[in-house]
Amino acid sequence: MTAEKIDYSKTLNLPQTDFPMRASLPQREPLLVARWEEMNLYKKLREDAKDRPLWVLHDGPPYANGNIHIGHALNKTLKDVITRSFQMRGFNSNYVPGWDCHGLPIEWKIEEKYRAKGQNKDEVPINEFRKECREFAEGWIKAQTEEFKRLAITGDFEQPYTTMNFRAEARIAGELLKFARTGQLYRGSKPVMWSVVERTALAEAEVEYHDVESDMIWVKFPVTNVAELADAHVVIWTTTPWTIPGNRAIAYSPKVSYGLYEVTGAENTFGPQAGEKLIFADNLAEDCFKKAKLTFSRLRDVSVEQLHGMTAAHPLKGFGGGYEFVVPLVSGDHVTDDAGTGFVHTAPSHGREDFEAWMDAARELEARGINPAIPFPVDDAGFYTSDAPGFGPDREGGAARVIDDNGKKGDANEAVIKELIARDLLFARGRMKHSYPHSWRSKKPIIFRNTPQWFVYMDKELGDGTTLRSRALNAIDDTRFVPAAGQNRLRAMIENRPDWVLSRQRAWGVPICVFASEDGAVLVDEAVNERILTAFEVEGADAWFAEGARERFLGNRANEPWEQVTDILDVWFDSGCTHVFTLEDRPDLKWPADLYLEGSDQHRGWFHSSLLESCGTRGRAPYNAVLTHGFTMDEHGKKMSKSLGNTVLPQDIIKESGADILRLWVMTSDYWEDQRLGKSIIQTNIDSYRKLRNTIRWMLGTLAHDEGEEVAYADLPELEKLMLHRLSELDELVRNGYDSFEFKRITRALIDFTNIELSAFYFDIRKDALYCDAPSSLRRKAALQTVRHLFDNIVTWLAPMLPFTTEEAWLDRYKDAVSVHLEQFRTIPAEWNDPVLAAKWDKVRDVRRVVTGALELERADKRIGSSLEAAPVVHITDASLVSAVQGLDLAEICITSDITVSDQPAAGEAFVLSDVKGVAVVSAKATGTKCARSWRYTQDVGSDSAYPDVSARDAAALHELKALGRLD
Incomplete structure (x- = not known):
C-alpha cells in the first residue's frame, strides 16, 4: 500500500x-417519559434503594384547580433535583406528590357553573355539591400529573396523597379532635377577616394587599365626664367610616403628649368654627388643623390622668334610637403620634387591635358600669344589622351595605358621613390611597367583622408548662432555614399572631366534626369520636352531612342538647395535617421530614399551619429544615400578569425548547430571591x-x-x-x-x-x-x-x-x-x-496564556493560520515558572509544532501579558515539513519510507493499525 x-x-x-448535536428536546423528551413509564422507573428506584437510609422531602400540595404555571414548574423542578441528588448519593429519597383539594377556589368554580345555569347552590343537596367538587379536583389532579411528568418529575404518581382521600379526611378530622380533646379548641367571637363576596372567614395566608383609595374622616367625640373639658371634643381619624356605628371606645397612649386646642379661624362654613375646643396629640395637631383649613391656638396640656377614666358621647347618639352608651377612653400600646390624631377609634367588632384593647380594658370597664359586650354591626353579606341602629334593617330603604356581592363599595360610608355632618361632628374628610387587604381568590376587598368562629388557643398552658406559641417558637429555633432569613420571618409571624381561626362558612372540605353546647362547650366523648372517624374512613367527610348524621354519631346521647357544628375547617388546617396521613402513615416515608420546600409566601401558609398543627399535637415541627424560593418575574423584573401580557407558560417553553432548558433556567437562577x-x-x-x-x-x-x-x-x-x-x-x-x-x-x-x-x-x-x-x-x-x-x-x-x-x-x-x-x-x-500538582499547573497555564496570546496576535496579523504553523521561543525569567514547565512538552500543551524555552530575557520585541511576570514570547514559524496525517511540522516527515508524507510518530501508528487489521 x-x-x-x-x-x-x-x-x-x-x-x-x-x-x-441538535438536541431536538421537544421531540426526544416525550419518548424518554414514555420509556420511564413503561419500565416503571419509580419502582426500580425504590427497589434499588430499599436498603438505604430514607431521606424525605415532603411535598407541599399544589391546588387542584388548573394547569400548572411557572411557579409550579420552578417549585417541582427544585424538589425533583433535590430528591434525585440524594437518591444518587446513597439515600432512599422517596418523593410522594400531593394535592390540596378542598376549599373555596374549587367550590367557587362549581358555584359559577350553577350561576351560569340560573341555579342556586343552596338548593342542591350538600353531598351532591361536594361530589361535583371532588370530581372537579380529580380531573385537575390527572391533568397536572401529566404536566409534572413532562417536566421529568419522578415520584409516586400512582399513589399520591390528596387531602380529599377518605383516609386523609379521617386523619384530618382525628387531628381536629385531638385539639378538642386537649382543650385547645374553643368557640369565640372575634373580628376576623371576612370575604363578603365569598361569604367566609379568611386566614392571613388567604389575603393579599392592593392599593386602594378610601374615604378618610376625622370625627369629633364630645367629652362627657371631665368638668374642665366639658365643651371639648376628642378627635379620631379613620379610613373606614362604616365602622363608626361599631365604635365602643377611644384608645390613647400614656407615652404621647396631648393638648387642648381652640379653633381661632375657619376658611369654610362647613365643619369646626371659631371657639371650638378639640383634643389632639401635640405632634399631630398642626397637620390636622391644616387639613381642615383652620387656624388654632393651644390652650393647655391634657394629662394622662385626665384621659384615664374619661368618657365621651358616641357621635351618633340618638340616631335610630341607639348609641346611648358612653364611649370610654382606654390605654392602648398600638397608639402612636406618627399619623392620625393620636387617638384611635376603637371598634372591637372590626379590628384585631381594637378587639384586644377593648378586651384588655373589659374588666375595668365592667367595674365602672360599662357593658363590655361586643356588637355584631355587619352581617355576612356586608349589610348593617340591628346592632347598627339607623343604618340596619330599620333604615328607610333597607340596610346600608359596606361591600356588595361584586366587591364594590356600598353606601355605608356615605350614610355614616352624611349623618356625622348633620350632627356637626365631622372635623374633616378626604381621600387616601393606601394598602388594603383583598381575598387572593376573588381579588376583592375584605372587611373585618365580629362573628362566632372556632379557634385554637395560642397562649393556653398545655399542662407541661408550654403553650402552642412557645412550642412553635422553640421548634423554629430547632429548624434549619435556607435562606436563614426565613427563620426570623416565621418567628415574627408566630410571635405576633392571634389565636388560630379554624372555621369557614363553606361546604367543600373537612367539617369541624364536633358537637357543642349552646355556650360553646365541646363534647369530648371517645365513643362518639370513634364513630365519626370510622365513618370518615369508609365514606369520607360526606358522612357528616348525611341525613341522620347527628343521631348516628351521638348514639345514646342524641337526646342531649348538643349542636352539630356545620362549619368547614380552614384548608390550611387540611394541608397542615399532610405530615400525618403521608409521613406517618406511609411505611415508605418517615416523620419528621428532612425538608419542606415552598415559596416564601408559605411562611404564613403551609410552613406555618404545619408547624402549629404538629406542635399542638406532637410538640415539635414536622420538618427538620425549611427551604424557600422566590417568585418569577418577567425579564424586566415586573410581576407577571395576563393583563400585562408578560406571563411565561412552562408549557410553551417545553414545547419550543424542551423541559431540560426550563430546568436549566431553574438551576442557574438565584431562586432564593425573586427570579426573572x-x-x-x-x-x-x-x-x-x-x-x-x-x-x-x-x-x-x-x-x-x-x-x-x-x-x-x-x-x-x-x-x-x-x-x-x-x-x-x-x-x-x-x-x-x-x-x-x-x-x-x-x-x-x-x-x-x-x-x-x-x-x-x-x-x-x-x-x-x-x-x-x-x-x-x-x-x-x-x-x-x-x-x-x-x-x-x-x-x-x-x-x-x-x-x-x-x-x-x-x-x-x-x-x-x-x-x-x-x-x-x-x-x-x-x-x-493533589493540590501541589494543581499549584504547579496554575503556573504552567500562566505560561500557556502568554503563548496563546502571542499566537492569537500572529493569527490576527495573518502570519500564521493554525497554531501548528508556529514554533515560538518562550523566555521565562521567573525561576518558579521555569521549574513548573521543566520536563513538560510545552509545544504539546500550547498546541504548536515546536517550542523553545529559554531562561534568558528576550533580546528584542516580545509579547507579554501584564499579569504574568517573567514570561515573554518571541514568535517564530515552525520549520520542517507538515505531516499529512497530524498536520504538525516536524523534521522527521519522510523518515519512514512506507509512509513518506507523515511524521515518525504517525508512521508508527499506521504500522500498528495495519498489523491490527484496522488499516484498509
Missing part, C-alpha cells in the same frame, strides 16, 4: 457517536446548554474508541492527573452544593469546567494524542481513561438537573444500561486530590 492511496482521515480516531424569566433569558440558557451538550457529545464520540484499558494512577501523565484532581475538587463542590441547595454554584462550576478547562484546554491539547497516537500509546490510553472518568462523573452530577439529556447520553455510552438515574455519584479516590 502506497501513501498516495491512503485517506489519512480514515486512520484517525475521530469522534463517532449517534448522540446528535423571558425570551432572552431562555436563549442564554439554550446557549449554555448547547455548549454543555457538545462537550458531552465530544466525550461520547471519543469514548467510541475506548476499550476500557486501565492505566495505573502512578503511570498517568501529569495532565491527566491534573484533570483527575479537578474532578476531586468538583466532587466536593458538587456534593456540598447539593447539600446546601446551591444549584447555581454547581451549574456554574460544571459549565465553566466543561467550557474552559475541558473544551478550551484539556480536550484541545489531547485531541492530537487521541486522534493520532497508536493504539498502544500510554498517553492515548491515559487520555481515554480520563475522558471516561470525566464523562461518568459529569453526567451523573448533571443527572438530577438535566434528566433527559443525561439519560440520552448515558444510554448512548452504555448500551445495556437501564437508566442513569439508577446510578450513584462516583467515589473519587483520595489519591486524585
Whole structure:
C-alpha cells in the first residue's frame, strides 16, 4: 500500500457517536417519559434503594384547580433535583406528590357553573355539591400529573396523597379532635377577616394587599365626664367610616403628649368654627388643623390622668334610637403620634387591635358600669344589622351595605358621613390611597367583622408548662432555614399572631366534626369520636352531612342538647395535617421530614399551619429544615400578569425548547430571591446548554474508541492527573452544593469546567494524542481513561438537573444500561486530590496564556493560520515558572509544532501579558515539513519510507493499525 492511496482521515480516531448535536428536546423528551413509564422507573428506584437510609422531602400540595404555571414548574423542578441528588448519593429519597383539594377556589368554580345555569347552590343537596367538587379536583389532579411528568418529575404518581382521600379526611378530622380533646379548641367571637363576596372567614395566608383609595374622616367625640373639658371634643381619624356605628371606645397612649386646642379661624362654613375646643396629640395637631383649613391656638396640656377614666358621647347618639352608651377612653400600646390624631377609634367588632384593647380594658370597664359586650354591626353579606341602629334593617330603604356581592363599595360610608355632618361632628374628610387587604381568590376587598368562629388557643398552658406559641417558637429555633432569613420571618409571624381561626362558612372540605353546647362547650366523648372517624374512613367527610348524621354519631346521647357544628375547617388546617396521613402513615416515608420546600409566601401558609398543627399535637415541627424560593418575574423584573401580557407558560417553553432548558433556567437562577424569566433569558440558557451538550457529545464520540484499558494512577501523565484532581475538587463542590441547595454554584462550576478547562484546554491539547497516537500509546490510553472518568462523573452530577439529556447520553455510552438515574455519584479516590500538582499547573497555564496570546496576535496579523504553523521561543525569567514547565512538552500543551524555552530575557520585541511576570514570547514559524496525517511540522516527515508524507510518530501508528487489521 502506497501513501498516495491512503485517506489519512480514515486512520484517525475521530469522534463517532449517534448522540446528535441538535438536541431536538421537544421531540426526544416525550419518548424518554414514555420509556420511564413503561419500565416503571419509580419502582426500580425504590427497589434499588430499599436498603438505604430514607431521606424525605415532603411535598407541599399544589391546588387542584388548573394547569400548572411557572411557579409550579420552578417549585417541582427544585424538589425533583433535590430528591434525585440524594437518591444518587446513597439515600432512599422517596418523593410522594400531593394535592390540596378542598376549599373555596374549587367550590367557587362549581358555584359559577350553577350561576351560569340560573341555579342556586343552596338548593342542591350538600353531598351532591361536594361530589361535583371532588370530581372537579380529580380531573385537575390527572391533568397536572401529566404536566409534572413532562417536566421529568419522578415520584409516586400512582399513589399520591390528596387531602380529599377518605383516609386523609379521617386523619384530618382525628387531628381536629385531638385539639378538642386537649382543650385547645374553643368557640369565640372575634373580628376576623371576612370575604363578603365569598361569604367566609379568611386566614392571613388567604389575603393579599392592593392599593386602594378610601374615604378618610376625622370625627369629633364630645367629652362627657371631665368638668374642665366639658365643651371639648376628642378627635379620631379613620379610613373606614362604616365602622363608626361599631365604635365602643377611644384608645390613647400614656407615652404621647396631648393638648387642648381652640379653633381661632375657619376658611369654610362647613365643619369646626371659631371657639371650638378639640383634643389632639401635640405632634399631630398642626397637620390636622391644616387639613381642615383652620387656624388654632393651644390652650393647655391634657394629662394622662385626665384621659384615664374619661368618657365621651358616641357621635351618633340618638340616631335610630341607639348609641346611648358612653364611649370610654382606654390605654392602648398600638397608639402612636406618627399619623392620625393620636387617638384611635376603637371598634372591637372590626379590628384585631381594637378587639384586644377593648378586651384588655373589659374588666375595668365592667367595674365602672360599662357593658363590655361586643356588637355584631355587619352581617355576612356586608349589610348593617340591628346592632347598627339607623343604618340596619330599620333604615328607610333597607340596610346600608359596606361591600356588595361584586366587591364594590356600598353606601355605608356615605350614610355614616352624611349623618356625622348633620350632627356637626365631622372635623374633616378626604381621600387616601393606601394598602388594603383583598381575598387572593376573588381579588376583592375584605372587611373585618365580629362573628362566632372556632379557634385554637395560642397562649393556653398545655399542662407541661408550654403553650402552642412557645412550642412553635422553640421548634423554629430547632429548624434549619435556607435562606436563614426565613427563620426570623416565621418567628415574627408566630410571635405576633392571634389565636388560630379554624372555621369557614363553606361546604367543600373537612367539617369541624364536633358537637357543642349552646355556650360553646365541646363534647369530648371517645365513643362518639370513634364513630365519626370510622365513618370518615369508609365514606369520607360526606358522612357528616348525611341525613341522620347527628343521631348516628351521638348514639345514646342524641337526646342531649348538643349542636352539630356545620362549619368547614380552614384548608390550611387540611394541608397542615399532610405530615400525618403521608409521613406517618406511609411505611415508605418517615416523620419528621428532612425538608419542606415552598415559596416564601408559605411562611404564613403551609410552613406555618404545619408547624402549629404538629406542635399542638406532637410538640415539635414536622420538618427538620425549611427551604424557600422566590417568585418569577418577567425579564424586566415586573410581576407577571395576563393583563400585562408578560406571563411565561412552562408549557410553551417545553414545547419550543424542551423541559431540560426550563430546568436549566431553574438551576442557574438565584431562586432564593425573586427570579426573572423571558425570551432572552431562555436563549442564554439554550446557549449554555448547547455548549454543555457538545462537550458531552465530544466525550461520547471519543469514548467510541475506548476499550476500557486501565492505566495505573502512578503511570498517568501529569495532565491527566491534573484533570483527575479537578474532578476531586468538583466532587466536593458538587456534593456540598447539593447539600446546601446551591444549584447555581454547581451549574456554574460544571459549565465553566466543561467550557474552559475541558473544551478550551484539556480536550484541545489531547485531541492530537487521541486522534493520532497508536493504539498502544500510554498517553492515548491515559487520555481515554480520563475522558471516561470525566464523562461518568459529569453526567451523573448533571443527572438530577438535566434528566433527559443525561439519560440520552448515558444510554448512548452504555448500551445495556437501564437508566442513569439508577446510578450513584462516583467515589473519587483520595489519591486524585493533589493540590501541589494543581499549584504547579496554575503556573504552567500562566505560561500557556502568554503563548496563546502571542499566537492569537500572529493569527490576527495573518502570519500564521493554525497554531501548528508556529514554533515560538518562550523566555521565562521567573525561576518558579521555569521549574513548573521543566520536563513538560510545552509545544504539546500550547498546541504548536515546536517550542523553545529559554531562561534568558528576550533580546528584542516580545509579547507579554501584564499579569504574568517573567514570561515573554518571541514568535517564530515552525520549520520542517507538515505531516499529512497530524498536520504538525516536524523534521522527521519522510523518515519512514512506507509512509513518506507523515511524521515518525504517525508512521508508527499506521504500522500498528495495519498489523491490527484496522488499516484498509
